Amino acid sequence: MTYELRTYTANxxxxxxxxxxxxxxTIDVFTEHNMRSLGYWTPVGTDDVLVYLLQHEGDPKANWAAFAADPRWIDAKAASEVDGALTASIESVLLSPTDLYPIADAKRR
Structure with a gap:
């Protein structure tokens, strides 16, 4: 299992x-491409940042490729960006679990 911490800075x-x-x-399309949403946060004291954690089943690169090619995502992105791009930047960190603390089994959305 691979986890991914993503940080979006919105325009x-x-x-x-x-x-x-x-x-x-987005969250529904993630689920269909083996990406499970574990949580979404906005950092205290910021107005334009969204941070979230995904759990990948299988290869994250393949999951993202399938997601990016999904017509539902393509349509949703285009519709939401009629007045310009929503994000200024996106950062991603892939994470492997350790044995230091058990990972809770979050419910699938």
Whole structure:
């Protein structure tokens, strides 16, 4: 199992639209491409950052390729960005679990 910590910096004034896209489309498409959402956060004291954690079943690279080619994602992204891109930057860190602490089995969305 591989985990992925992703940090999105939204363009000014676009965080709500970015979160709506996740809520309305992205999370469901993730699930169908072997990416399980474990949590979403906004850091205290910031106005434009969204951080989330995914659990990948299988190869993360293959999961992302399938996700990116999914017509539902392509349509949702295009519709949400009619007035410009929602993100200024995206950072990703792949993580492997350790035996230091048991990982809770979060419910599948």
């Amino acid at each position: 000014p004034g676009k965080l709500d639209a970015l979160m709506a896209r996740f809520r309305d489309n």
